[in-house]
Amino acid sequence: MAHKKKISKQPKKSSKKKAKSTLGGFFALNVSLRVIKSLLLGFIVVLFLGGLLVVGIGAGYFAHLVEGTPTPTKTEIKQEVGDIAEPSKLLYADDQELATIQSDPIREKVDSDEISTWVKKALVATEDENFYEHRGVVPKAVVRALLGELVGFGAGSGGSTLTQQVVKQQVLTNETSFKRKANEIVLAFDLEKYLSKDEILTAYLNVSPFGRNNKGQNIAGVEEAAIGIFGVHAKDLSLPQSAFIAGLPQSPIVYSPYTNTGDLKQDYSIGMARKDDVLFNMYRQQMISKKEYDEAKKYDLSKDFQAREDIEVQQHGFLYYTVYNEAISIVAKQQAEEDGVSDSEYNKDDVRSRYVEQAKVKMQNQGLVVKSTIDKNIYDAMQLGVAEYGQYLDDGSGATIEPGTVMMDNQTGRIYGFIGSRDYNTNQNNHAFDTVRQAGSSIKPVLVYGPAIDQGLLGSATRIADFPMKYQRGEHAGKELENAENKGSKTFQTAREALVESTNITAYHVYQDMLAKKGSEQFAYDNYLKKMNYPTSNTWGVESAPLGTTGISTLTEINGFQTLANGGVYQQGYMIESITDSTGKEIYKHKNAPVQVFSKATASIMNDMMRSVINEQHTTPFKSILSGVNYSLSTADWVGKTGTTDNYADNWLIVSTPSITLGTWTGRDDNKPMNDGAGNRTATYMAYLAGRIYQVNPSVFAENEEFELSDDVKQIKVSDFTGLKSGKVSHNGTNYQVPSGETTSLWAKDGPAENTYEFGIGGDEDDYKTYWNTRNKVSAKNKNTETDEDD
Incomplete structure (x- = not known):
């Protein structure tokens, strides 16, 4: 039997183990994954x-x-963005420019269509390339700023858009806190919601600083940059010029080609390099072609820089400073009222000073337009007149006699023009508005006769004592009270005669009679002068007050006569018609505030009596001199009054036609007396000055108009001898035949009394005796029945 080979099982076991191992590895990997x-x-x-x-x-x-950041309305946003700091302007009444109030930096606001598109493109390419895409803020910049704040690094930093920069410059402060940055972001969204991209861009170009100009001045706004650097308007800037200007706002002084003297810097290459960067940004963003980029970069921009120029210093004078200061007062008071400050609080020096300083800043930076009432032609004629005819005031002493002159419209109080001094360069005292001097007899129409007639205490033909006398009380007690020409004419003058001759004794009697009957030493001031803004003073009640011993300014006195020439209606003299802001909004408009000081009847009677002053020429030859200077002008219906203080220290002449009042004070700044004849010299100066004004504006005098008595004036026939109703007189048993002759007496109220022996104002028993004895006395030792019946 054949032998069978035994097959080993071991390899199979190893394979299983290997497979099992592999499977385990995958499992572990899977688990790990x-x-x-x-x-x-x-x-x-x-x-x-x-x-x-x-x-x-x-x-x-x-x-x-x-x-807590308020959400602004569309109107508020537009107003704040449009409120660009720019110089204010002063204008004449016809809108011609009187002066510009320069600010620092200087700037001029322009509209979008006045700015080159090259500048806009250059700015966007360099400062905010996504300007037309974003809605005011770039989100990544916001996140960067937020994270930076949270981790404490770069707080408040981040690339601001042009919109944010406008908000920062126009709406918020320059504070660097993150809170301000956060508010800036919120407001940027609002700005984009209410304004177009072009409006935002235009605002940026109008407000941003651009370094210096060729005069060394700090400049802001694209228009001033274009003019001050290249000598062209912003709308005409070329591509290379636009690129240079667009690069300036990042670091204006560094990139500026000029020093603070207006000279070109020895090395301005850093600014030129910045210009090239701007051009490249424009090319990179396809705003310009390669050809335009190359040509602009190669262009020799240095040849366009303006050569150094000296600053044109404005020659300011009385007009500039008077209008400017009046505007400052208005703006300051207006702001105080808006803040709820009461008049009593505002009148405190520190409070008023604070508001005045605020008003000055506003005037220098907010582009206000101040329209004055000054008629340029009339004002210039007055300056020419004083230059030509001021010499007529000199008295031969070698001292300069100065005038302070004002011309005012009767119906409105508008000031057409004025003269501060003979020459501002040598004398900056403004004698028209600031100098306070005694009024002399020029005060009598507004302090004495006007109030007395208004109260029905006298008529134009009322008789007033002019007999020698002495002061009764006070510091002058016992001293002779004298007229300019005598110590008394020893008669009873009519009120008209007393005003024409400017007698002091008669004015004294009328004033004392009025104060006594009214029971107050301040009656005339409280009821008349105060309403016309005459200065408060306790001297209005002293005996010498009707002689003009209280100090007033020329403007104040001219305004008093304006009241009489205007039917008794006071219109405060003013020089500022309106003030508008940079947007054209009217922030102030003069409003007439008429005050009926005297009745119309009283004013018309006073003008009728002051016509006699000018026509009869007892105290001034003004009309006859004017006739020689300009006959047509002399036919105007001139009324007025003169005034002279002791020893001719001050001299006044104030005249009116139905349309205007022109008045002047003349004197020396040291208060020393002038030589005799001051009244004639003042009349000559005034006549020639009026003629010079007539040449540039004849219609302003209204030479065909006349002062007329008002319908309610009482024209009453009285005895020419007593000023009372005609009739026989009896006194202490003696009958007196009153001399024949009647005259018309003008009364504003009540009327003359029945005839009596002591018919006048003032005077004592001896004075009446003298007057009757020298004027047809008829003696009668015994009374008879017929006389009694006649009485």
């Missing part, structure tokens, strides 16, 4: 949840930062 996958998923979940937590915390923190 599952574990890793689980771990990865868990890590991702943790990261995701952590991210949500971070975002949630960040969002919460962001919400905290912007909490």
Whole structure:
């Protein structure tokens, strides 16, 4: 039998073990992968949840930062963005420019169509290449800023869009906190919602700083940059010029080609390199072609830089400073009122000073337009007039006699023009508005005769004592009260005569009689002068007050005469017609506030009496001199009054036609007396000055109009001798035959009394005796029945 080979089983066992081992390895790997996958998923979940937590915390923190930030309206946003700091302007009444109030930096706002498209493209390419795609904010920049704040690195940093930069410059402060950054982001969204991209771009180009110009001045806004660097308007900038300007805002002073003196820097290559970067950005973003890029880069821009120029210093004078200061006062008071500040609080020096400083900043930076009442032609004629005829005021002493002159519209109080001094360069005292001097007899129409007539205390023919006398009380007690020409004419003058001759004794009697009957030393001030803004003073009640011993300004006195020439209606003199802001919105408009100070009847009677002052020429030769200067103008219905203080220290002449009041004070700044003849010299100066004004504006004088008595004036026939109703007079058993002759007395109220021996205002027994004895006295030792019946 054959032998069978035994087959070994061992190899099969090894294979099974190997397979089992392999299977185990796959299992382990699978398990490991599952574990890793689980771990990865868990890590991702943790990261995701952590991210949500971070975002949630960040969002919460962001919400905290912007909490309380008001949501502006469309109007508010547009107003704040459009409120670009720019110089304010002062205008004449006809809108011609009077002056520009320069700001620092200087800028001029322009519209979008006045800016080259090259500039806009260059700016976007360099500062915000996604400007036309984003909605005001780039999200990744927000996240970067937020994370930076959370981890304490780069807080508040991040590339701001052009929109955000406009918000920062126009709406928010320059504070670098993250809260400001957060608010900037919120407001940027609002800005994009309310303004177009072009409006935002235009705002940026109008407000941003652009370094210096060729005068060394700090400049802002693309228009000033274009003019100050290249001598062209913003709309005419070439591509290379636009690229240079668009690169400036990042570091204006560094990139500027000029020093602070206006000279070109010795090395301005850094600015030129910046220009090349801007051009490349434009090319890279396909805003310009390769050819345009190459040509612009090769262009020698240095030849376009403007040569150094000196700053044109504006020669300011009285007009600029007077209009400017008046505008400042208006803006300051207006702001205080908006803040709820009372008048008493505002009148405190520190409070008023604070608001005045705020107003100055506003005037320098907010592009206000101040329209004055000044008529350029009249004002210029007045300056020419004082230059030519001011010499007529000099008295031969070698001292300069200065004038302070104002011309005012009667109906409105509008100031047409003024003269502050003979020459601003040598004397900056504004004698028209600021200098306060004694009024002399020019005060009599508004302080004495006007109020007395208004109260029905006298008429134009009322007789007033003009006999020698002495002051009765006060510091002048016992001193002779004298007229300019004598110590008394030893008669009873009519009110008209007293005004024409400007006698002091008569004015004294009328004033004392009025104060006594009204029971108050301040009666005339409280009821008349105060309404015309004459200064408060306890001197209005002293015996010398009707002689004009209280100090006033020229403007104040002219305004008083304006009141009489305007039917008794006071219109406060004003020089600012309106003020508008940079958007054209009117923030101030003068409003007339008429005050009826004197009755219409009183005013018309006073004008009738002051016509006699000018026509009879007892105190001033104004009309005859004017006739020689300009006959046609001399035929106008001129009324007025003169005034002179002791030793000719002050001299006044104020005249009116139905349309205007023109008045002047003349004197020396050291208060020393002038030589005799001051009144004639003042009249000559005024006549020639009026003639000069007439040459440029004849219609302003209304030479064909006349002052007329109002319908309610009482024109009463009275005895020419007593000023009372005609009739026989008896006194202490003696009958007096009143001399024949009647005249018309003008009364505004009440009327003359029955005839009596003591018929006048003022005077003592001896004065009346003298007057009757020298004027046809008829003696009668015994009364008879016939006389008694006649009485």
